[in-house]
Amino acid sequence: xxxxxxxxxxxxxxxxxxxxxxxxxxxxxxxxxxxxxxxxxxxxxxxxxxxxxxxxxxxxxxxxxxxxxxxxxxxxxxxxxxxxxxxxxxxxxxxxxxxxxxxxxxxxxxxxxxxxxxxxxxxxxxxxxxxxxxxxxxxxxxxxxxxxxxxxxxxxxxxxxxxxxxxxxxxxxxxxxxxxxxxxxx
Numbered sequence: 357x358x359x360x361x362x363x364x365x366x367x368x369x370x371x372x373x374x375x376x377x378x379x380x381x382x383x384x385x386x387x388x389x390x391x392x393x394x395x396x397x398x399x400x401x402x403x404x405x406x407x408x409x410x411x412x413x414x415x416x417x418x419x420x421x422x423x424x425x426x427x428x429x430x431x432x433x434x435x436x437x438x439x440x441x442x443x444x445x446x447x448x449x450x451x452x453x454x455x456x457x458x459x460x461x462x463x464x465x466x467x468x469x470x471x472x473x474x475x476x477x478x479x480x481x482x483x484x485x486x487x488x489x490x491x492x493x494x495x496x497x498x499x500x501x502x503x504x505x506x507x508x509x510x511x512x513x514x515x516x517x518x519x520x521x522x523x524x525x526x527x528x529x530x531x532x533x534x535x536x537x538x539x540x541x542x
Contacts, residue, residue: 386412389480392508397486400536402529405495407486420476426467434460477506483516491527496520498528500539514540 390409397404416424437456440446446453481503487495497519503512528539 385414385477385480386482388508389482389504392504392510393482393484393502396502396510396513396536397484400530400534400538401486401488402531403489403495404486406497407484410483410485412480412482414476414480415478417475417478419474420471423467423471423474427464427471430460430463430467434464475506479506479511480504480508484513489529490521491525491529492522494520494522494526496526496528498539510537512540513537515542518542 389412393409394407397407434457437446437453437460441453448456481501484500484502486498486500488498490496499516499518501512501514501516502510504510527541530538
């Protein structure tokens with residue numbers, strides 16, 4: 357057990373930067389999505405206030421998912437191979453062990469190379485809640501499901517729910533001359 361504890365600590369320390377980096381990239385993307393949604397709202401709505409965001413999601417591209425899965429699978433094979441060798445469970449020769457290790461590492465390196473040249477995200481979605489001035493002259497609290505592409509361009513904005521509408525005829529008021537995407541209302 358004393359040999360396993362330092363190994364576990366070393367493994368956690370070595371993985372921490374990559375986990376932290378992935379979390380940082382996710383947070384950066386979420387902040388960029390929020391900023392672009394706010395900019396869009398400022399450009400199109402006559403007036404809005406008191407906004408909040410929920411349910412941020414980044415949808416990976418299929419290629420990114422496949423290459424990430426390949427890396428994970430081959431890294432697990434490398435770890436298993438090393439563990440079996442260390443525990444005396446590996447039944448092959450030293451030459452076969454080195455050959456397998458190199459083969460798996462080459463597969464990891466190949467997948468990482470491919471991963472670095474492909475787009476990670478197909479699109480982002482986030483729920484945007486805000487009080488918006490309406491055609492009735494009142495402010496209605498809307499939940500808008502916003503979808504953005506990988507470059508943070510807004511692709512769609514769909515009303516998911518609203519609180520405070522006087523009638524079904526109540527519509528969002530837009531700035532005169534606003535050219536941005538309008539909300540698909542219910």
